[in-house]
Amino acid sequence: MNDVHQIKTGIPGTFYRKPSPSEPNFIEEGASVAVGATIGLVEIMKSFHPVTADRNGVLDRFLVEHESQVAPGQDIAEIRLVN
C-alpha cells in the first residue's frame, strides 16, 4: 500500500493556511489529521472554500505557500498514512 497521499484542490484561487490574518494556522506540519479536517482555504469569486483532508494520517508537509495561487487539481499537502 502506498503510504503517502496528496491532498488536492479542485478549485483555483488564492490558498491560505489560516482562517483569518489574525488567527493561527489551521494545522502545522507534523500534526495528525483526520478525514474532513480543514487544512486551509482557497479564495475564489470573493468567497472562501475549505481544503479538507480525505485520509487519516500525519500531515508531513505543505506543497504550496500561504497566499500563493493554486490551480485545479494541484497538490496542496502531503499526508503520511497511518495504518
Added chain:
Amino acid sequence: MIEVIEPGFATTVQDEGRPGHYRQGMAPSGAMDLASYRLGNALVGNDPGAASLELTFTGPRLRFTQAATVAVTGGDMPTFVNGREAKAWMEIDVSAGDELSFGFLRSGVRAYIAVSGGIDVPAVLGSRSTHALVGIGGFEGRKLTAGDILPTGTVRNQASSLRKLLPEHIPAFSGKVELRYVPGLFSYRLSTRGIDQFNGRTWTVTPNADRTGIRMTSTEGPLEFVDGERPFGAGSDPSNVVDAGYPVGAIQIPSGTEPIVLSRDAVTAGGYFTVGAVISADLDRLGQCPTNGTVRFVPVSIEQAAAARQASAKYLSAAIAALSH
C-alpha cells in the same frame, strides 16, 4: 429525472438566456460559453434552446433515474460514467441508475452537460437560465445543492448511433486569451498614452471572476486619464462618469487600475467609465478565461466585430452540420 448527489462548485441550469429585459436592469444570463452549450444540444439531438447544466471549476455527481443520452462540452474536465472515463464532445448513453462524475478541470473554466430532452425546469420570462443574483430561473433561481431532483424533458427518438463532433471543430481553450473590443462609449476619458497602456499590457485574470464580471490586474500603475473638471453628477475619481448603461462585455476600469469585463449576468448601469465592449464573438472566450491566465485587449472596428460574429456563426453551423454518426 436526475438526482444531484454532489452539486459541484457552482452548477446552474442555463440556456440561450432571456434577452429583451435589459432596460429594466435584467441581464440576459444564459450559457457563458454559448458555442459549447449549443454544440452539446446538437450532440444529443435536442432542439436549440433546450436547457443544460453549466459547471464551474468542478463537476457535480449526478444519478440518472432513467436512460438518457448526454454530452459533455466546453472546458476540458474528465468525465466518468460509473467511474469509467467517457469522452467529451460526443454522445454518451446512460442507463437508469448510472452515475456521472468529473475529475479536475484541465483547461477553460466551464463545462456543459447537455441531456436528451433538456432540463425541464419552468421557464421564467421565456428562459430557463438561472440568474442567481436576482434569484430567478433555473432550479429555484439558484445553483444546485445536494439532494436536488432535476426534471428532464421527454427523450426524443435517438438515432441508431452516437453523434460526435469532428476533431477539427473542437475548440481549444488557452491560458493566453485575446479579447477583441470596440472602443467607446467613454474611451475619451483616457489619454492617448492611457489607451496605449491599456492595449499594450498583458492582464492577469484574478480569482474575482464570476458570471457577473471578470476582474483583471497588472503589476503596473494606473492608466493615464485626461485631466479636467468632472461634470456635475460624476464622482471625484477620474474613472467616474455620470451614470450610464453598461452593455454585456463592457470593460470598466475603476480608478484606471483593474479592468472588470461584465459578462452575461452583468450589472446593467453605473458610474464607471467604460473603455469599450468585448465583441459578441469573443464573449464565449471571456467565459472560459482561466483564473491566473492572461488577457490582451485588441481594439477592432464595428465592421470587424460584425465579420467576427458572422465567422463564429459559420463555424457553429458547419460544426453542427458535420456531426458524424
